Amino acid sequence: MLVETSLETETPQVLPVSVAAVIVNYGTAELVVQCLDSLQETRNECDHLQVYVVDNASSDNSVEEIQAAISERGWSEWVELMCAPSNGGFAFGNNVGIRRALAGDDPSMGAVWLLNSDTIVRRGALESLLQALETHPQAGIVGSRLEDRDGTSQRSAFRFQTIGREWARGLNLGLWFKLFPGAEVAPVQVDQEYETDWLAGASMLIRREVIDDTGLLDEGYFLYYEEVDYCLRAARQDWRTVYVPTSRVVHLVGQSSGVTSRDADHRRLPKYWYESRARFFTQNYGKMSRILADISWLTGHLLYRGRCLLQRKSITFPRCLVRDFVRFNFWWPSRVG
Template sequence: MSIDETNKKASVIILNWNGKGYIIECIDSVEKLDIINLKLDIVVVDNGSTDGSLSEIKNKILNIKNTDQKFKIIESEKNLGFTGGNNVGIKYALENGADYVMLLNSDTFVDKNLLVQLIEVAKSNPEIGIVGPKIYFAKGHEFQKDIYQPKDLGKVIWYAGGVVDWKNVLQSHRGVDEVDKGQYDKTEVTDFVTGCCMLIKKEILEKIGLLDNKYFLYLEDADFCQRAKQNGYKILYAPKAKLWHLNASSSSVGGNLQDYFITRNRLLFGIKYAGLKTKLALFREGIGLLLKGRPWQKTAVKDFFLGKFGKGSYGSKNN
C-alpha cells in the first residue's frame, strides 16, 4: 500500500495502568506497524502503575533496536484516568510535531497495516477529523466464549462503528458479538469512534482541545466525537484497519466503578448534548436512581448535581 504522507508524523499514545501481562504484546505489535513514509513516535504513558508493568516496559524499550521509531515513556505518579493520562500523551505528541495522534488501549494488538489504513481514510477528505478501525475480540476473550465455532475465534466483532441512541442516551458498538462475515466492510460515517483506538488529526485537537477531564473514563470518546461534529468534522469508521482487543483493561474491575462513572457521565453527556425532552427524562431518571438506585449510582447522581467530576467521590473512597 502506498501513502503519500512523506515527512508527516504520527504519534501512537499507549496508556498503561497495571497492564502487566498484556502491555508488552501491545508494544510488540505497534513496533511492527507498517509506516511507509511516515515518521512515528510511540509514546507510553504510565498512569501510576503498581504491578511492575512500568519496569517491564522500560526493559522492553531498552532492547528495541529499531531506530526508525522513537519511543518515549511518560510517568505519572498517580492515576489520571483515561482522559488525563491520554491528554498527557496528546500534549507531548503535539509539542513534538505530530500531524496525527492515535490513541490505543494497552490491552490490544494491532494489524501491521492499521495506521496506514486509518490515515488513508483520514487524508481522503479535509472534513474527516477522527477515524476508527474494526476491532475484534482477541481469541478467548469474547463475552460469550462458548457460542462460537473454533474457526470463528479471532473474527468476533467488538466494534464496527459506534451508535448513539439519543432518546435514551446510550452508546453501543455496532456488530458486537457478531462473527465478521463482511457485513460491516463499508467505510462510512459513524456516531462515535471508541477510545480503544482513535486516530485524530492535529487540527481537530488544535480546534476543540483535549479529552474532557470531567469524564475521567467512560463516554469521553463519545463526547470528544460530538464536539468534533459540532465543529463541522466527520467521524469515520474504516473497516480495513483492524486490531484485536483482549478486553482485559483495568477499568473492567466490577460493578461499582461502572455504576458510578457510567451513571454520572451519562447524565453529563445527555444534559450537554441531548434534546429537551430527553434532558427532562434524564433528570427524572436521576431522581429515581437517587431514591432507589444502587449505592454508587446514588453517589454518582449526587456528584453530578454537585458538579463533582473527574475522579469524583469514587476516587476519594478508592485510593
C-alpha cells in the same frame, strides 16, 4: 449530522504521515509490551511513528517492566515512556501524551493515534486509517474495526445517546429496534467505510487540525464517555467521524479496566461509570435532559426486567445496577461540573 452515511471517494489531499501514538497504562505492563510488539511492523506504514506510553502512576512495577522491555528490545528510538504525576484518569493520561506529541520537534506530525493498552495492532491498520484521512478531507476522526483474536468483529461504531435512545437501550426490545432502527445506540456494522456519530476509543486516529479546533480530551471524565464527548465536540466543529473496517485491531475487551470484560457481567459498575454518563448528558444537553434520560433508561430497564421475569429468562445484570443507578443519578451528587 448524518449517521452511518457511506462516504464518496474524494480527491486525496496531501497529508503529513508522521503519527504520534499514545498508550495509557495503569497496571497493565504485560499488555503494553504486547501492544508495542505488534506496532513494530506498523512503523513501516508511515514516514515516522513515535509512541508515547503514559504510566498513570501505577501502584505496581509497570514503569520498571515497560522500561526494561523498551531497552532490551531496542525500542527507545521510537518509544518514550512518560510518568504522570498521579492517576487522573484515562483522558488525563492521554492528554499527557498528546501534549508531549504536540510539543515535539516534528513539524510533519499530522495525526494522533489513541490506542488502548489491551490492543494488538494488525498489519495495515494504521495505513488504512491514514488513507481514510487522505481520501476524506472532511473526516477528522477515523477508527478501526475492533475484533477478537479469532477475527470476530466487535461493535466499534455507535450513535450518540439521546433521551429516546436511553429508553430503547433500557427496554432492550428487538421489535422496538425493528420499528425504530435509528433508536439503537450500537447498530449492526457494515463492512465498508461510513460516517458514524462516535467510535470506540481503543483505536482512534485524530487529525491534528481537529485537536487545534476542539482541544484536548475532557479530563472531567475519569474513565468512559471521554471518546463520545470528544467526537460530539469535533462534530460541532464540522469534523466528521468515520469507521474504517479495513483497519483491524484486536481488542482484548476490558482487560485494561475489567469493567467491560465479557466475564464481568455480574461485577458492580464503578461510581465513575455513572459519573461519566451523567457528565456527558449534563455537559452536552443540559441538566434537565440528563434527568429525562435517567428516567427514560430506568423506566425502560424496569420494564425489561419485568418481561424477563414473565418469560422466565435468565439474564445476568451487573450487581446492584438499579440501586446504584438511582443512588448516583438521583440521590448522590455526581461529578459533572
